[in-house]
Amino acid sequence: MLGRHDSEIGELLRFATSMMPREVRSADLLDYLDLEEWELVLDLLGEFDGHTWQTPRYWALLAEAAVQMDQDDAWFQWRCVESIQGLLRVELTLSVDAEPLEARESARCGTSRAGSSAWRRCGSSPSPGWALGNARRPG
Template sequence: MDVPELLEAASLMVPEEVATENDITVRDVWDYLVHDEWEIALGLLEEFGDACSLPLAFWEKLAEAADQLQLRRSAAWCQWRCSELRNGLIRAELTLSPAAEARRTTPIPGAGVLRPMWDIGLLSPTGGRAVSIAGLWVENQPMLEPGGQATVRLIPLTPSHWTHVQPGQRITMHEDRAAAGTAVILEVCRPAPVEPAR
């Protein structure tokens, strides 16, 4: 499929009554598609992901369109949203340790490339602390400085490790043995049910 076909197919998955925070509806997206304003249409379609729950196929089509348009961050975001549906999502308020107290002295990238370890209260078979890996996306920021605070989105590498995690729970981020930061869980979304093949 080419870009217009992908965007049109994705737009057909958005309920007509849904609107973004700025009162944009899918009809506005169609107007941009008619005028070959593909990048604007893609950006608006991405906003619908915050307005309502959309299926995996929606995000897959947007990811492919963004990739064809060579919009790297947008493609990464849409692929991230696909992973959230497959593996679940944990939103948390993360505070990184200051540079003087941790090994990290540089900002962490915000666009989902970091996959740190997390102490989420699990124990190893010998009774020691066990950590679980989750990818990290910083919301609304390109990066997070040491000592900084931001809302982050975590995608568990092994979702079954995270089933006990609840809002309000404090977890610890590690990049090595020392704590790199602490986070308070805000929201937990389990993996989406697998859609039957058509």
């Protein structure tokens, strides 16, 4: 099915697996590597979430394997960037008994829509920060 790239894909996935700590590697993963079940191995290697041992190189290997298997590499590229730049995850919760916020003066200006983006209209043209409701007074 994968043809001429089988050996290269196997090398990429084996190298990525070798970068994993021994305690994380499962027997199933190693069995699938031996059976050359590349799609399954790629899925298993890509499922690990939020571990510090995952380097940009690890994700780049998975991305390259995905490309060679004609699969989407976007998730692996995304994770590669996360491992370089870091990651901040927050959980936002809305409270049903929260007090409503008073509108600031800049929020009282009319709202204009152009295409798919909206901004507060308090001057002649949009400026940085308007999309966030931080309109500036002209002059």
